[in-house]
Amino acid sequence: xxxxxxxxxxxxxxxxxxxxxxxxxxxxxxxxxxxxxxxxxxxxxxxxxxxxxxxxxxxxxxxxxxxxxxxxxxxxxxxxxxxxxxxxxxxxxxxxxxxxxxxxxxxxxxxxxxxxxxxxxxxxxxxxxxxxxxxxxxxxxxxxxxxxxxxxxxxxxxxxxxxxxxxxxxxxxxxxxxxxxxxxxxxxxxxxxxxxxxxxxxxxxxxxxxxxxxxxxxxxxxxxxxxxxxxxxxxxxxxxxxxxxxxxxxxxxxxxxxxxxxxxxxxxxxxxxxxxxxxxxxxxxxxxxxxxxxxxxxxxxxxxxxxxxxxxxxxxxxxxxxxxxxxxxxxxxxxxxxxxxxxxxxxxxxxxxxxxxxxxxxxxxxxxxxxxxxxxxxxxxxxxxxxxxxxxxxxxxxxxxxxxxxxxxxxxxxxxx
Amino acid sequence: xxxxxxxxxxxxxxxxxxxxxxxxxxxxxxxxxxxxxxxxxxxxxxxxxxxxxxxxxxxxxxxxxxxxxxxxxxxxxxxxxxxxxxxxxxxxxxxxxxxxxxxxxxxxxxxxxxxxxxxxxxxxxxxxxxxxxxxxxxxxxxxxxxxxxxxxxx
Numbered sequence: 001x002x003x004x005x006x007x008x009x010x011x012x013x014x015x016x017x018x019x020x021x022x023x024x025x026x027x028x029x030x031x032x033x034x035x036x037x038x039x040x041x042x043x044x045x046x047x048x049x050x051x052x053x054x055x056x057x058x059x060x061x062x063x064x065x066x067x068x069x070x071x072x073x074x075x076x077x078x079x080x081x082x083x084x085x086x087x088x089x090x091x092x093x094x095x096x097x098x099x100x101x102x103x104x105x106x107x108x109x110x111x112x113x114x115x116x117x118x119x120x121x122x123x124x125x126x127x128x129x130x131x132x133x134x135x136x137x138x139x140x141x142x143x144x145x146x147x148x149x150x151x152x153x154x155x156x157x158x159x160x161x162x163x164x165x166x167x168x169x170x171x172x173x174x175x176x177x178x179x180x181x182x183x184x185x186x187x188x189x190x191x192x193x194x195x196x197x198x199x200x201x202x203x204x205x206x207x208x209x210x211x212x213x214x215x216x217x218x219x220x221x222x223x224x225x226x227x228x229x230x231x232x233x234x235x236x237x238x239x240x241x242x243x244x245x246x247x248x249x250x251x252x253x254x255x256x257x258x259x260x261x262x263x264x265x266x267x268x269x270x271x272x273x274x275x276x277x278x279x280x281x282x283x284x285x286x287x288x289x290x291x292x293x294x295x296x297x298x299x300x301x302x303x304x305x306x307x308x309x310x311x312x313x314x315x316x317x318x319x320x321x322x323x324x325x326x327x328x329x330x331x332x333x334x335x336x337x338x339x340x341x342x343x344x345x346x347x348x349x350x351x352x353x354x355x356x357x358x359x360x361x362x363x364x365x366x367x368x369x370x371x372x373x374x375x376x377x378x379x380x381x382x383x384x385x386x387x388x389x390x391x392x393x394x395x396x397x398x399x400x401x402x403x404x405x406x407x408x409x410x411x412x413x414x415x416x417x
Numbered sequence: 418x419x420x421x422x423x424x425x426x427x428x429x430x431x432x433x434x435x436x437x438x439x440x441x442x443x444x445x446x447x448x449x450x451x452x453x454x455x456x457x458x459x460x461x462x463x464x465x466x467x468x469x470x471x472x473x474x475x476x477x478x479x480x481x482x483x484x485x486x487x488x489x490x491x492x493x494x495x496x497x498x499x500x501x502x503x504x505x506x507x508x509x510x511x512x513x514x515x516x517x518x519x520x521x522x523x524x525x526x527x528x529x530x531x532x533x534x535x536x537x538x539x540x541x542x543x544x545x546x547x548x549x550x551x552x553x554x555x556x557x558x559x560x561x562x563x564x565x566x567x568x569x570x571x
Contacts, residue, residue: 353481355456363421372457385457385479414425415482
């Protein structure tokens with residue numbers, strides 16, 4: 001049974017029944033007791049992605065953009081077809097705006113090392129926020145240490161959302177780039193990126209959005225958003241590990257120097273001079289993760305079949321249920337997520353360390369993340385060394401949240417007797 | 418799966434809730450900070466040496482029940498020991514906590530102290546938690562070396 005039929009038969013909050021969707025994910029058949037609440041770290045893979053990737057190796061595999069032979073042409077066609085699927089997924093206007101990379105981290109490093117190093121000068125400012133994952137902090141620090149840009153950090157407000165008023169005051173003529181998350185991985189706070197883009201553009205700054213958490217949960221339209229760069233990773237959108245995407249406006253990409261050198265990204269090489277390919281190939285040096293890209297394409301098909309509005313509704317409904325359910329647990333403090341929270345419940349259980357919480361949860365077969373979530377500056381700001389984070393996917397339902405709540409009560413009992 | 422109470426034995430829960438020697442020594446002869454980058458936990462170990470003997474040892478920091486109990490029990494068993502005895506205990510404890518090759522047999526009085534640490538060796542069934550049990554010992558080792566630097570578990 002394919003996801004399309006799931007929708008019509010068992011309408012849930014998102015128009016599909018997560019119990020049926022769960023059947024599409026073999027991990028749950030092999031781990032029947034598993035309550036998986038760590039999709040924000042990495043999502044599980046549907047059968048179509050697992051089988052489709054294997055099938056590609058069995059039937060169409062060869063290197064891409066090289067061979068004259070038919071098999072290579074077929075492989076190339078499938079790789080490039082995956083690019084088209086990503087273009088549609090982001091509603092980019094041009095397929096050449098889609099660059100395959102390893103993950104979000106590499107996408108951001110690419111922008112920092114290529115666009116940043118070529119177009120930024122000492123004293124130019126890059127604005128990030130307190131909500132960022134380390135992957136949207138460290139690449140800019142490396143660039144700062146290399147060329148002397150200034151890193152400016154926009155604060156969060158008392159609710160845990162981006163403080164838009166404060167953000168606006170940080171923008172000036174020196175601001176060249178605003179690089180912020182679309183949705184905070186540590187708290188689930190949705191950032192009002194439309195406002196961020198409008199404000200940044202008013203000051204002539206470019207905008208990069210980290211879509212790692214938003215892409216699996218929300219419809220994303222880069223043209224409507226108006227952002228200049230958008231990055232997301234395959235393994236969080238139910239696709240394989242090792243493949244990610246950088247979207248960049250073509251005009252920007254075509255002015256950017258290569259990020260890495262090698263095969264695939266060149267037009268002509270001599271020992272004196274090399275001419276580079278146009279985007280996106282200019283940024284895809286060496287043999288790419290062909291199967292990863294194809295697997296990502298299949299994962300995006302899976303998402304589109306479920307329906308992205310449906311997924312958002314499902315996650316919104318389940319997030320709401322989770323907020324209510326966790327509120328009933330004594331001593332539990334949910335981290336603020338600003339005006340809108342989606343798919344992530346990050347919390348502190350008073351008197352119990354997150355590692356101990358997640359250890360007890362694991363005993364109840366509930367998989368969550370414990371720690372700083374690669375957002376140490378945010379944790380520091382909140383006065384915590386870490387939190388316990390439960391995050392949702394299309395296969396989760398209210399029963400999973402109930403199991404989480406029960407396990408949390410057991411944790412409290414164990415440590416706070 | 419192993420019963421979680423094997424990991425969280427009563428003595429660990431007790432020391433986790435009520436850590437002993439949880440204080441700063443104002444003028445230690447040696448101290449060092451330990452940091453577990455995995456969870457962001459930090460512990461500072463303070464030592465006052467009298468010659469080669471540990472006259473006083475204490476700790477501060479924030480951590481999980483395991484790491485707090487491990488530091489607390491460590492300070493209890495180390496008071497009055499020589500630095501050589503401390504190192505021998507750590508070698509034995511490390512071997513048992515990681516399930517590695519057993520270290521050299523300890524002489525009788527030290528073997529009894531090792532028995533007190535035994536409840537912590539339940540972490541060997543939980544590889545992600547081994548560092549929680551050994552962080553304070555690594556910090557102690559660094560403190561005794563007098564490097565004064567921060568030690569990491571990775």
